Amino acid sequence: MKRLEDIKGLEALRKKLEKKTFTEGSKRVHACCGTACMATGAKGAIESIERTAAENKIDVEVVKTGCQGLCQKGPVMVFEPTGYFYQKVKPRDAEKMVEYSLKQDIPYRQSLYRKDYLSQPVEKMEDIPFYSKQVRIALRNNGRIDPENISHYIAVGGYAALEKALGGMSPDNVLDEVDKANLRGRGGAGFPAGRKWWHTLSSGGDVKFVIANGDEGDPGAFMDRSIMEGDPHSLIEGMLLCAYAIRARYGLIYVRHEYPLAVKNLGIAISQANELGLLGDNILGSGLSFTIDIREGAGAFVCGESTALVASMEGDRGFPRVRPPRLSEHGGGVWGYPSNLNNIETFVCVPPIIEKGSDWFRSIGTENSPGTKVFALTGKVKNTGLVEVPMGITLREVIYDIGGGILDDKAFKAVQTGGPSGGCIPKQHLDIKVDFDSLWSVGSMMGSGGMVVVDEDTCMVDMAKFFLAFTQSESCGKCPPCRLGTHHMLQILERITSGSGTMEDLDELERLGKLVEKTSLCGLGQGAPLPVLSTLKYFRQEYEEHVNDKYCSAGVCKGLGVYVVDHDQCILCGLCVDACAFDAVKETRDSYFIDLDYCTRCKACLGVCQPKAIKVFRNTKEAFEQKV
Amino acid sequence: MKKEGLIDHESIGHFGGVLTEAQKNKGLLIHSLQSIQAIHNYLPEDELKSLSKNLRITLSEIYSTATFYKQFYFTPRGRNIARVCTGTACHVRGAVEILDALKQEFKIEEGETTEDASLTLETVGCVGCCGLAPVLTVNEEIVGEVEEEKLEQIVDQIRGDNGGSNEEA
Numbered sequence: 001m002k003r004l005e006d007i008k009g010l011e012a013l014r015k016k017l018e019k020k021t022f023t024e025g026s027k028r029v030h031a032c033c034g035t036a037c038m039a040t041g042a043k044g045a046i047e048s049i050e051r052t053a054a055e056n057k058i059d060v061e062v063v064k065t066g067c068q069g070l071c072q073k074g075p076v077m078v079f080e081p082t083g084y085f086y087q088k089v090k091p092r093d094a095e096k097m098v099e100y101s102l103k104q105d106i107p108y109r110q111s112l113y114r115k116d117y118l119s120q121p122v123e124k125m126e127d128i129p130f131y132s133k134q135v136r137i138a139l140r141n142n143g144r145i146d147p148e149n150i151s152h153y154i155a156v157g158g159y160a161a162l163e164k165a166l167g168g169m170s171p172d173n174v175l176d177e178v179d180k181a182n183l184r185g186r187g188g189a190g191f192p193a194g195r196k197w198w199h200t201l202s203s204g205g206d207v208k209f210v211i212a213n214g215d216e217g218d219p220g221a222f223m224d225r226s227i228m229e230g231d232p233h234s235l236i237e238g239m240l241l242c243a244y245a246i247r248a249r250y251g252l253i254y255v256r257h258e259y260p261l262a263v264k265n266l267g268i269a270i271s272q273a274n275e276l277g278l279l280g281d282n283i284l285g286s287g288l289s290f291t292i293d294i295r296e297g298a299g300a301f302v303c304g305e306s307t308a309l310v311a312s313m314e315g316d317r318g319f320p321r322v323r324p325p326r327l328s329e330h331g332g333g334v335w336g337y338p339s340n341l342n343n344i345e346t347f348v349c350v351p352p353i354i355e356k357g358s359d360w361f362r363s364i365g366t367e368n369s370p371g372t373k374v375f376a377l378t379g380k381v382k383n384t385g386l387v388e389v390p391m392g393i394t395l396r397e398v399i400y401d402i403g404g405g406i407l408d409d410k411a412f413k414a415v416q417t418g419g420p421s422g423g424c425i426p427k428q429h430l431d432i433k434v435d436f437d438s439l440w441s442v443g444s445m446m447g448s449g450g451m452v453v454v455d456e457d458t459c460m461v462d463m464a465k466f467f468l469a470f471t472q473s474e475s476c477g478k479c480p481p482c483r484l485g486t487h488h489m490l491q492i493l494e495r496i497t498s499g500s501g502t503m504e505d506l507d508e509l510e511r512l513g514k515l516v517e518k519t520s521l522c523g524l525g526q527g528a529p530l531p532v533l534s535t536l537k538y539f540r541q542e543y544e545e546h547v548n549d550k551y552c553s554a555g556v557c558k559g560l561g562v563y564v565v566d567h568d569q570c571i572l573c574g575l576c577v578d579a580c581a582f583d584a585v586k587e588t589r590d591s592y593f594i595d596l597d598y599c600t601r602c603k604a605c606l607g608v609c610q611p612k613a614i615k616v617f618r619n620t621k622e623a624f625e626q627k628v
Numbered sequence: 629m630k631k632e633g634l635i636d637h638e639s640i641g642h643f644g645g646v647l648t649e650a651q652k653n654k655g656l657l658i659h660s661l662q663s664i665q666a667i668h669n670y671l672p673e674d675e676l677k678s679l680s681k682n683l684r685i686t687l688s689e690i691y692s693t694a695t696f697y698k699q700f701y702f703t704p705r706g707r708n709i710a711r712v713c714t715g716t717a718c719h720v721r722g723a724v725e726i727l728d729a730l731k732q733e734f735k736i737e738e739g740e741t742t743e744d745a746s747l748t749l750e751t752v753g754c755v756g757c758c759g760l761a762p763v764l765t766v767n768e769e770i771v772g773e774v775e776e777e778k779l780e781q782i783v784d785q786i787r788g789d790n791g792g793s794n795e796e797a
Contacts, residue, residue, distance in 0.1 A: 036757045039770040071759025207646050219715030222756035250643040257662070257699055258755060260768075293641030298658050298697035301753065315654035317696040335651055378717035378758035385759045416716065452716045466719050470753070476696075607725070 001150075003277040006285040007167050010278075014154050021155035024081065027060045027102050031077040032143060034067030034229060035222075035261060036385075041090070042075035048091035052098040060102055063152070066230015066265075068143035070130055071385040073113065078125055078143075085125040086111040115404070130383045133402050135364060135390045137372045138186075138223075138348045142230040142386075147265045150272040153233040159278060161351035162240055166286040169354075175201065175245040178350060181358035182370050187213060187304075187343030188418065188447040189523070190369070190436035193350075196340060199328035201246040203338035208248035210239050210290075211327075211334065211341040214255040214262065215309060217301035218419030219470060221450035223374040224344040226386050228255065228262035231348070232269035236279070236292060238347030241354055243290040246340055251292035254309055257299060266294055301474035305522045306341045308476065310334045319478045320522035343448065345374055365391030369435035373446070379416075379453035380407040391435040395425065398434065399453055410455040414538070418447025420467045420474075421527020423534030424460065443534045445527070459556035460539040461546055464532045465493040471528035482525030485516035489532060496543060497557040499550040506543055510536055551618040559601045561616040563594045564623045569613035576605035576614065596620070653683040661694055670701040706741040706748035708786050710766050715754030717761040726762055726774055727751065733783055747786050 004010050022028065031037075031046050046062055053060045068076050073087035079101040086097060086108065093111045100108040112121035113128050122128050136142075145152035153159070165174050179194025200208060212235060216224040228235060239251045255263050270292050273279040281289045295313050302308045303318040306327050312318040313334050325332030333339025349371060353361045362370045369391040375398065378384045382404035389398060395415060399405070406412050414424040423444035425432075432438045436446050454463060472486040492509050495501045513529035513536075520526045536543060545551055552560045565576075565585075570592060577585045577592065584598035585605060594605070594614075606614050617623040639659055640652050647655065660683065664675050671694060680687045694700045712718075712727045727738065730749055734742050741748040757763045760772025766782055 035755075035770060036759050036772065039757055039760060039763075039772045071757070074759070207643075209643070216756070217753060219719075219754035220717045220758050221754070222758060225756045250641075250646075252641070258752065291642035293643070296659070296662065298662065299699035300697050312658070313655070314651070315657035315693060317693055335647055335655075337646070376758060378761065379720050384717070384761075419716075450716070452720065454720060458720060463720075466716070474753075 001272075001276055003275065004284060005277065007163055010154075010159060010163050010284060014157075014160070017151050017155040021152060022080075026081065027058065028063055028080040029060060029077055029102075030063045030065050030068075030080065030144060032066070032068040032075060033064040034071070034074075034226060036067070036071035037074035037076060040074040040088075042077075044091045045075050045077070045089040045094045048094040049098055052095045053102065056098065056103060058098065058102050060098075063144075063146050064148075065144060066142045066147050067226035067386055069134075069139070069386040070128075070383060072383060073385075082107070083124050084108075085113060085123070085128065087113050129404065130385070130387070130402055133393070133397060134388050135372050136388050137352055137364070138227060138234075138345050138374050139231075139386065139388045140352065141234060142226060145231070147230050147232055148268050150233060150269070150276060153231070157355075158233050158351075159237055161354040162237055162244075162278070162284075165241055165244055165354055166284055166288065171245050171247060174241055174354060177354055177358050178245065181353045181361040182368075183346065183349055183353060183361070184369060184371075184436060185343055186345035186349070186373065186448070188421075188445065190446060193342055193346050196328060196342070197242065197246050199326065200248075200338050200340040203329050205330060205338055207250070207337045208246060209334050209337055209339040210242050210246070210248045210251045211309070211313075211339050212239055212251070212253040212344055212347055213304065213306070213309060213341055214253055214259075214344050215297050215304040216256060216259075216344075216448060217304050217474075218448055218450050220378050220416075220452045221376045221419055221448050223376055223386060223449050225256075225259050225262050227344050227348055227374075228253075228259065229265050232262075232266045233273070234348045234351060235266070235344055236269060236273055238350040239292060240278070240283070240288075240290055241350050242340060242342070242347065244288055248340065249289060249291075251290060252295055252313065252334065253292060254295045254297060254303075254313060256297045263294060263296060270294070300476070301470075302476045302522070302524050305524060308522070309341070310339070317476070319476055320524075322521065345449075366433065366435050368437055373434070373449060375449045375451045377403050377451050377453070379451075380410070380455040380458070381405065381453045382407055389434070392433045394431050394433060396430045398451065399430070403453065406453065406455050410457065413454050413456050413458060414460065414535075416444075416452040416454065416463070416467075416531070417450065418445040418527075418530070419450045420470045421445065421523065421530055422447045422450070423530045424454075424463070424538060425534075426538040443537060444530070457554055457556070459497075459552050459554035460535045460542050461493065461497055461552070462554075462556045464535045465490070465497055467531040468493060468528065471524060475524065475528070479519075479521040479525060481516045481519040482521070482528060485512055485520075486525070486528050488512060489516070489529065493532070496546050497552070498559045499546070499557075501543075501547045503544075503547055506536070506540075506547065549618050551616075553618075555606075555616050558603050561601060561618065562596060562620055562623055563599050563601060563605070564615050564617060565592050565594055566613045566615050567591055569611050571611050571613070573610070575608040575610070579604040579608040650684070653685060657683060657685060657690065657693055658697070661690075661700060665700060669705050670703060673702075704741075704745070706745045708746060708767055708789060709748045709750065710764060710782070710786070711750045711752040711755075713753075713755050713757075713761070713763040713765070714751045715758060715761075715763075717758035718754075718763055721761040723762045726764060726779065729779060730783075734786075746789055 097108045183193045184190040300318045303312045305320045308318040308320040327333045374388045475482045477483045513533045
């Protein structure tokens with residue numbers, strides 16, 4: 001494509017592309033090619049569609065989009081012009097779909113979404129509860145356009161905000177608009193982006209950097225990855241607007257090395273934008289010059305912290321440092337230049353704000369947290385995947401309406417938000433509103449947007465141990481509270497889950513947790529004790545059960561409880577005898593039983609027992625009372 | 629400067645002009661380490677020594693940076709690399725059992741390589757496919773919703789690779 005020389009050129013190009021892209025009535029398949037759908041076989045399904053269409057001489061355009069959100073039902077795809085939404089598409093089904101939906105405009109019922117086997121299938125994407133409650137701002141193009149094709153992005157209104165800004169807004173106008181919109185940082189802390197931009201601008205100097213933080217290390221979070229993979233041009237546009245507002249010259253995107261597809265798609269997008277003159281010198285004849293480079297991380301969770309990220313970009317160990325100087329000040333940013341660092345999702349929210357105005361943005365969400373937030377809804381819910389909801393929605397709506405409830409209709413126990421530095425929220429707080437401040441008030445945090453739902457089968461002590469083990473191993477080791485504190489806390493948790501904990505341990509755990517929270521250098525250490533402290537607050541009885549009764553009611557922790565064979569359910573297969581490494585399962589002529597003197601409670605027999613006849617009880621008395 | 633090809637001074641990016649020579653060299657370090665690892669599968673000492681000369685960074689500094697990051701390895705790795713995701717969602721849905729099964733099957737611990745170099749077993753924080761938990765990656769391929777049958781297939785696949793090399797030997 002030819003390099004655009006001025007704003008009119010972009011306008012003309014959009015008009016031209018609008019006419020020939022996604023025209024009404026044209027036969028298209030929007031197939032999700034996100035990482036999750038690729039893993040479930042999207043490639044084979046697409047090949048099958050293309051082949052069948054060619055055989056039947058049907059002219060169809062297959063749009064390979066980014067993540068459409070409903071990852072668990074992958075591969076998913078939408079057939080246009082009818083709009084039928086298909087899930088779990090197998091190559092064999094794909095052939096039928098072409099025949100039904102492209103040749104004759106009727107739905108292929110077998111692959112439509114159903115809530116369960118007995119309910120009627122849903123034809124359209126927007127009628128599925130998972131999608132109907134969502135409001136898509138950051139994910140506005142995900143699932144609609146081909147991320148490798150800049151024409152698609154321009155045709156659906158991409159770079160219109162840039163056009164508006166360069167055409168009639170001064171840099172200060174742009175900054176004002178973002179400031180008025182009260183866009184809060186989506187990376188977790190919720191610091192207003194507008195104020196951050198002001199700081200960087202007021203630092204002065206000729207050279208300034210705009211940094212996009214795509215080091216999404218939280219286990220259970222994949223919002224930024226989906227955006228970078230599915231809609232990289234939105235990120236570029238957001239960064240361009242930021243650069244215009246704060247008069248920055250250079251841009252950097254820091255991406256985890258675990259996200260190869262994101263790196264690839266971003267690279268393609270940047271070179272396309274360069275070619276079209278949307279990046280580079282004198283962009284659209286406005287005098288704005290801006291370039292973007294990608295930096296790949298090398299696998300360190302702490303590099304998501306802004307000062308550590310800067311150190312890593314400079315080629316050092318990713319150690320955080322004391323602030324001030326902040327990144328936005330002289331001497332604080334990358335190579336000492338003032339830098340404005342925002343999360344991917346924050347940048348992606350900027351173009352719609354400029355295009356539609358701050359009032360529109362403030363009309364969504366709550367007073368203090370306007371807009372939407374993308375969550376990665378995972379764990380034990382029926383519909384896992386990527387959801388974008390307006391701030392102020394209740395947790396119950398997210399989990400039960402969008403998520404479809406708990407897997408196998410078990411009982412809800414808690415939801416963990418904010419990744420390893422967040423806390424667990426129990427049942428009694430299910431009706432709180434999801435925004436930055438309400439989550440803080442119940443001892444958790446928004447974080448970057450991981451939302452892991454756990455049910456009655458999850459042991460909260462084990463969960464806390466898991467998160468702490470993660471932060472402990474990811475601790476960079478610079479400051480002692482984090483390095484030693486998390487290590488010691490983990491040791492205590494190990495003791496508790498293996499049955500040798502004492503009540504003093506619980507108090508010590510709480511004291512240490514508060515100490516680490518207060519005295520650590522960076523966000524990683526300050527947040528590390530939160531999972532432990534919040535579970536101690538809401539699920540103390542589970543800790544006490546592990547300590548006093550040596551029993552884990554969720555049946556997760558090894559080495560606790562009393563193992564008994566339920567003779568009513570036992571089918572005498574004898575697998576448990578083979579599984580036991582300690583000869584604890586004894587055989588009589590017509591039954592099996594477990595010799596508790598030999599049993600180490602290793603759970604090996606539990607795993608092999610198909611009819612689930614081996615039960616774990618608190619003590620022998622309880623086992624006796626249950627007449628097993 | 630015989631390893632010139634490996635160090636691409638262009639790759640520092642557009643802002644190279646505002647940096648000093650030392651800053652540029654340091655800024656290229658992680659990138660260079662990544663390209664060395666892409667070729668050799670690990671970081672051989674000789675390569676690091678020549679990198680040290682080329683970038684004018686002391687070897688100790690290179691090791692200081694390289695050892696900090698999880699991505700870099702200092703011993704050769706297996707032909708196949710299986711990574712069990714131990715992220716939250718996978719943990720909740722049974723990642724530990726998968727890891728244990730693989731450990732038992734190949735008689736290696738986490739982070740180790742089998743004697744015949746057919747497999748290196750690792751864990752990874754999160755691959756971002758939480759919707760498909762539990763997840764296992766074999767080389768670059770992501771396998772979601774791992775259960776017994778899929779695991780057996782993977783084990784066979786890796787064992788098959790092993791068998792091929794034995795015949796040649």
